[in-house]
Each structure stands twice: as C-alpha cells, then as structure tokens.
Amino acid sequence: MFALVFLSACAHVETRLPVPNQAALRKESNTQEHQAFIRYAQQLSRLDKISTKLLQANAPICEKTFQDMGVRTHTLKSYPKHLRDAAKRQLGAKKHPTILSVRDNAQLSKMDSLLDQRANPTSVRNKALQETLKTEQAEIQIRRGDKTLSVPVTSNLACDYKVSLRMSGAVNAYATGKSIIITTAMMDFAKTDEELALVVGHELAHNTMGHILKIIQNTILSGFATRTTRPFEAEADYVGLYYMARAGYNMDGVETFWRRLGVKNPKSIVRAKSHPVTPARLLSIRMTAQEINAKRTSGQALLPNALKPTQQNP
Ligand SMILES: [Zn+2]
Known part of the structure; x- marks a missing residue:
C-alpha cells in the first residue's frame, strides 16, 4: 500500500494524452447514461411481466x-x-408516485399521477382497498393534467411477494421471506423468459415454503447455516419448477440453465456447500419436469408431491 502511494506520488506519464472538451464529454456521458437507463427499464419491465405471471398463476396455492x-x-x-x-428525463419520474405502467386498464395512462395513496405500491396492501377489490371494482383517485378523476380499477389475485431488480454485476437472486430480488447480471444471464421464470419460481418457493425462517431456526440450533441450507435449495428447485409449469411456461430444456451456470462458475460443478452441485441441479430439474409432464398427461393437478399426504395433495 505504501509502495503504491509512493509510486503514484512521483509517477508521471511520458506521452501527450488527448484531452476531450467538456461539451463532448457531457454529450457522451448523457448517451451512456441514457443507454444504461433504457437497459435497466427494459429489465424492470421483463421482470415485472414474468413475475406477475408466476405470482398470479400460483395464487390458488399461495398462503399469502x-x-x-x-x-x-x-x-x-x-x-x-x-x-x-x-x-x-426518460420516464418523468418524480419525488411523488406517478404511474409507470398499467395492465388491463385503458382508463389510466402513464401521464397520470396517483392521488390515492392507497394505490401506492408501498400501501397497495392497505386493508380497506384490498377488501373492496375482492368483491367489486374499486376506484382510485388520480390527477390528469389539472383535473382530479376517479378511475375504476380491477384486480387479480396474486401471491403477495414483492419482486425487485438490483443493479449488480453478480449473477444472483435471493429471497427474504417477504420479497424476491433479482440482480441485473442475472437478468442478462437468464437468456429466455423460461430461464428467468425458473429463477423467479425458485425464489418464490423459498418464500412460500418458509425456508428463510427455517434457515434462521437451523442456524440457531446447529450453527452450520451453509450445510443446512442445501436441502432447502433442492426443494426450491423442485417446487419452483411446479410454479413455472403452472404459469404455463415451457420446461423443455430449461435445466441447461444450470449447465451454463456451471460452465461460468466451474467451482460449483464439484463443490457447493450451501447449494447442490450444478450437475445434480440439472438432473433433478429434468426429473421434476418428467414428473410434471406425467401428471399433465394423466390429468392430475400440478402440485408438488408432499412427504406427508394432505387433503389437497393425497
Ligand atoms: Zn435458493
């Protein structure tokens, strides 16, 4: 460290370097920022589309x-x-909530501002609004230009987990028990919508199966968090694939996601303390897909096989 400081203090370049002018520099900064933002916004909308499909299709078997x-x-x-x-600049984002996108509602537009705080995503789970939406069409207050309007909105039942995008160069995804977080590098790595559905389904399963709480309990009891998480990872792969199938995604060949990830991180092919190794994950997913396809062919409900028989899943 000291050597570096010493070197940088007296080091100097020996060639005449080009110096870009300020205006050109600003223009190029804007171009790069603009492109980075467009890419981020596209990832956000792709993640919303896929997670909405998964959260709605699995609502009948989600507790929350x-x-x-x-x-x-x-x-x-x-x-x-x-x-x-x-x-x-690009989407007119403000300090207060405005509409970014709307689904199945021709009466709302991106230019509208929400006045009804119950419709704000942070309070969308507001009890009164939720109760109204269950039985009838609810109305929310919006501002359009200088007018205040009441606009009817409809809703669909969905599993109650927030899905967010995190800007990070690490190919990763995680569940917190209440939400699902996918990194921007994972969005790039998951080439097809089916691969992304596989990843979101896996994290959704961690939440619905209560793994986060179980891991904390195991940690307190055993003190070996990394080894105790492995069966939960395998279970999230298994249940997550059911979630993906129930949402109508094609499972054919989706398991090769794990081959590509193994090739990218060769360590995970042979050694993985907290997760099953990537070859085991690929084969287990292939076997689960066969199990699901067999249920589909024989007209059985697409529900994961439970260890103990339940009323819903004998
Ligand atoms: Zn996991």
Missing part, C-alpha cells in the same frame, strides 16, 4: 395473497442513484 391492480408506480427513489437523472 393480495389483489393486484396491475398499476405500477414509481418515484425517483425506485431507481439506482446514478440513473435517477435519466429516469427523470
């Missing part, structure tokens, strides 16, 4: 559900700090 109005709002804080200027 909510009425999803399909209204996505955003504020400047919804974006990573360095993309907020671009978010303001």
Whole structure:
C-alpha cells in the first residue's frame, strides 16, 4: 500500500494524452447514461411481466395473497442513484408516485399521477382497498393534467411477494421471506423468459415454503447455516419448477440453465456447500419436469408431491 502511494506520488506519464472538451464529454456521458437507463427499464419491465405471471398463476396455492391492480408506480427513489437523472428525463419520474405502467386498464395512462395513496405500491396492501377489490371494482383517485378523476380499477389475485431488480454485476437472486430480488447480471444471464421464470419460481418457493425462517431456526440450533441450507435449495428447485409449469411456461430444456451456470462458475460443478452441485441441479430439474409432464398427461393437478399426504395433495 505504501509502495503504491509512493509510486503514484512521483509517477508521471511520458506521452501527450488527448484531452476531450467538456461539451463532448457531457454529450457522451448523457448517451451512456441514457443507454444504461433504457437497459435497466427494459429489465424492470421483463421482470415485472414474468413475475406477475408466476405470482398470479400460483395464487390458488399461495398462503399469502393480495389483489393486484396491475398499476405500477414509481418515484425517483425506485431507481439506482446514478440513473435517477435519466429516469427523470426518460420516464418523468418524480419525488411523488406517478404511474409507470398499467395492465388491463385503458382508463389510466402513464401521464397520470396517483392521488390515492392507497394505490401506492408501498400501501397497495392497505386493508380497506384490498377488501373492496375482492368483491367489486374499486376506484382510485388520480390527477390528469389539472383535473382530479376517479378511475375504476380491477384486480387479480396474486401471491403477495414483492419482486425487485438490483443493479449488480453478480449473477444472483435471493429471497427474504417477504420479497424476491433479482440482480441485473442475472437478468442478462437468464437468456429466455423460461430461464428467468425458473429463477423467479425458485425464489418464490423459498418464500412460500418458509425456508428463510427455517434457515434462521437451523442456524440457531446447529450453527452450520451453509450445510443446512442445501436441502432447502433442492426443494426450491423442485417446487419452483411446479410454479413455472403452472404459469404455463415451457420446461423443455430449461435445466441447461444450470449447465451454463456451471460452465461460468466451474467451482460449483464439484463443490457447493450451501447449494447442490450444478450437475445434480440439472438432473433433478429434468426429473421434476418428467414428473410434471406425467401428471399433465394423466390429468392430475400440478402440485408438488408432499412427504406427508394432505387433503389437497393425497
Ligand atoms: Zn435458493
């Protein structure tokens, strides 16, 4: 460290370097920021599309559900700090929630601002609004230009887990018990929508199966968190594939996601303390797909096989 400081203090370059002018520098910064933002916004909308499909298709077997109005709002804080200027320029993101996207509702538009705080995603689970949505069409207050309007909204039942995108160069995804987080590098790595559904399904299973709580309990009891998580990872792969199939995604060949990940991280082919090794994951997913296809052919419900028979799953 000291050697580096010493070197940098007296080091100097020996060639005449080009010095870009300020205006050109600013222009190129804007171009790069703009492209980075467009890429982020596209990933956000792809993740929303796929996770909505999974959360709605699996609502009948999710314990925690909510009425999803399909209204996505955003504020400047919804974006990573360095993309907020671009978010303001490109999508008109503000300090207060405005509509980013709407599904199945022709009466709302991106230019509308939400006045009804019950429709804000942070309070969308507001009890009164949720109760109304269950039985009838609810109305939310919006501002359009200088007018205040009441707009009817419909909803669909969905599993109640928030799905977010995190800007990171690490190919990763995780579940917290209440939410699912997918990194931007994972969005790039999951080439097809089927692969992304596999990843989101896996994290959804961690949440629905209560793995996070079980891991904490195991940690307290055994003190070996890494080894105790392995069966839960295998279970999340198994249950997650059912979630994906129930949402109508094609499972053919989706297991090769794990081959590509093994090739990218060769260590995970032979050694994985907290997770099953990637060859085992590929083969287990292939076997699960065969199990699901057999159920489909014989007209059985697509439900994971439980260890203990239950009323729902004999
Ligand atoms: Zn996992």
